[in-house]
Amino acid sequence: MIGWRPGRDRSREFEEVALVHLDALYRSALRLTRNRAEAEDVVQDTCLRAFRSFHRFNPGTNCRAWLFTILRNTFLNRVRGAGRELYEGDAGSAWDALVERASDRAGGGATPEEQFLETALHGDVDRALRALPLAFREPIVLVDLEGLSYREAAEVLGCPVGTVMSRLSRGRRLLRRALGDFAREHGYVGEPE
Amino acid sequence: MNCDTFLACMHPYVDGELGVSDTVAADTHAAECPRCRSVTARERAFRQLLRSQPRETAPPELRRRIVTRIRRSSRAAALRPWLALPAAAAVAALLAVTLLPLTERPARGVVAELVDKHIAFAQLERPAEFVSADRRAVGAWFLERAGLSVSVPDYSPAGIRLVGARIADVRGRRAAYILYEKGRTLLSVFVAPASGEGDLVGARVTYRGQVYVTRVQKGYRTVAWTEGGVVFGLVSMLDDEALLECADRLRDERARQTRL
Numbered sequence: 001m002i003g004w005r006p007g008r009d010r011s012r013e014f015e016e017v018a019l020v021h022l023d024a025l026y027r028s029a030l031r032l033t034r035n036r037a038e039a040e041d042v043v044q045d046t047c048l049r050a051f052r053s054f055h056r057f058n059p060g061t062n063c064r065a066w067l068f069t070i071l072r073n074t075f076l077n078r079v080r081g082a083g084r085e086l087y088e089g090d091a092g093s094a095w096d097a098l099v100e101r102a103s104d105r106a107g108g109g110a111t112p113e114e115q116f117l118e119t120a121l122h123g124d125v126d127r128a129l130r131a132l133p134l135a136f137r138e139p140i141v142l143v144d145l146e147g148l149s150y151r152e153a154a155e156v157l158g159c160p161v162g163t164v165m166s167r168l169s170r171g172r173r174l175l176r177r178a179l180g181d182f183a184r185e186h187g188y189v190g191e192p193e
Numbered sequence: 194m195n196c197d198t199f200l201a202c203m204h205p206y207v208d209g210e211l212g213v214s215d216t217v218a219a220d221t222h223a224a225e226c227p228r229c230r231s232v233t234a235r236e237r238a239f240r241q242l243l244r245s246q247p248r249e250t251a252p253p254e255l256r257r258r259i260v261t262r263i264r265r266s267s268r269a270a271a272l273r274p275w276l277a278l279p280a281a282a283a284v285a286a287l288l289a290v291t292l293l294p295l296t297e298r299p300a301r302g303v304v305a306e307l308v309d310k311h312i313a314f315a316q317l318e319r320p321a322e323f324v325s326a327d328r329r330a331v332g333a334w335f336l337e338r339a340g341l342s343v344s345v346p347d348y349s350p351a352g353i354r355l356v357g358a359r360i361a362d363v364r365g366r367r368a369a370y371i372l373y374e375k376g377r378t379l380l381s382v383f384v385a386p387a388s389g390e391g392d393l394v395g396a397r398v399t400y401r402g403q404v405y406v407t408r409v410q411k412g413y414r415t416v417a418w419t420e421g422g423v424v425f426g427l428v429s430m431l432d433d434e435a436l437l438e439c440a441d442r443l444r445d446e447r448a449r450q451t452r453l
Binding site: 009010011014015019020021022023025026027030040043044047048051052059061062063064065125126140143144145147149150165168169172175176 | 204205208210239240242243244246248249250251252255256258259260262263264266267336337338339340342360366367386422
């Protein structure tokens with residue numbers, strides 16, 4: 001149940017309430033950092049920070065959204081600390097290459113089904129996501145991959161719900177464009193809007 | 194609703210983020226318009242494709258490292274004497290803990306809200322966002338979708354079938370909604386964070402040694418109780434006896450899961 005038993009050992013409590021979300025944190029960290037070693041560091045920092053401020057967590061509220069907020073701040077701090085660009089143009093070239101590659105492949109010899117399975121099931125969605133600029137990647141990771149509501153995602157991202165909505169629909173459109181050339185033939189995705 | 198207004202709200206519609214009346218309007222439009230229906234179907238399929246991506250798990254070594262660090266820092270904190278805390282802050286913290294449930298006055302009538310939701314969900318084309326008769330799958334869905342750990346009781350011996358689940362908004366907070374049916378009669382089970390003790394208004398009834406608050410609202414019977422900061426509410430046209438039996442089973446199921 002959505003429950004809370006006060007007075008028990010704090011670390012046990014944290015393990016039961018927060019660490020059950022470790023896989024989700026790790027997956028999202030991978031999507032944010034695009035790098036395993038960095039993802040592990042970010043997740044570890046996140047968990048330790050969360051544990052230190054666990055007394056401030058309100059048990060009736062969604063623990064996962066709270067953890068995602070800490071994860072995101074941890075990640076952004078690291079990026080800023082390292083003097084890297086935040087909302088990058090860095091994905092721009094990777095993105096163009098991806099779109100091009102998807103178009104090339106659609107013209108290849110295999111049937112659309114084969115192409116779709118080969119690509120969509122073997123990591124193209126993943127690669128397309130990695131190449132998506134952070135501003136669009138974040139809401140897709142939170143809402144589409146981890147199942148947060150718009151409001152929770154807005155809380156995590158510290159922006160209005162309307163911004164989450166517009167970034168989501170734009171991000172999904174960008175993703176579909178990359179995957180679209182072959183998936184459209186198979187009927188999985190529609191015409192670009 | 195016409196095609197333009199439908200397409201403008203299609204993303205929140207597919208995400209289950211529209212309010213009840215907008216969802217009903219969108220359902221109606223989609224039922225009438227093949228084009229919007231097919232756009233919606235494609236959008237759902239795309240969403241499914243995203244959701245069905247392989248789900249990586251955290252490396253066991255990372256998990257071990259984190260657990261070790263946390264347990265170590267927890268032991269260190271336990272050894273630190275209370276005096277290390279500024280005394281005033283400690284007193285304030287204690288006061289806050291004891292006073293909070295008393296000062297946080299609940300808005301009135303959470304049960305009325307549950308009844309409205311029960312009626313509204315029944316009007317939707319898909320009253321259950323997640324359809325499954327498998328209790329374990331429903332429990333897993335709540336955990337996955339909203340991070341809620343919810344016991345899903347088995348009412349099948351009473352001829353009450355599990356239909357599915359959705360995430361509901363009760364008092365602006367996320368709540369679990371489990372839908373059952375007996376023949377054509379629906380039974381809604383809500384599990385929501387409690388906002389306070391004075392929350393439940395109605396007649397107090399003792400059933401098998403447990404106290405419940407029952408009430409008839411808009412022709413629906415309700416049985417509700419709070420336990421451990423959580424409010425449980427059952428809403429249905431079923432009779433009182435059946436509802437109380439369901440409530441009792443839910444308590445049993447919950448107690449069993451807590452023991453495990």
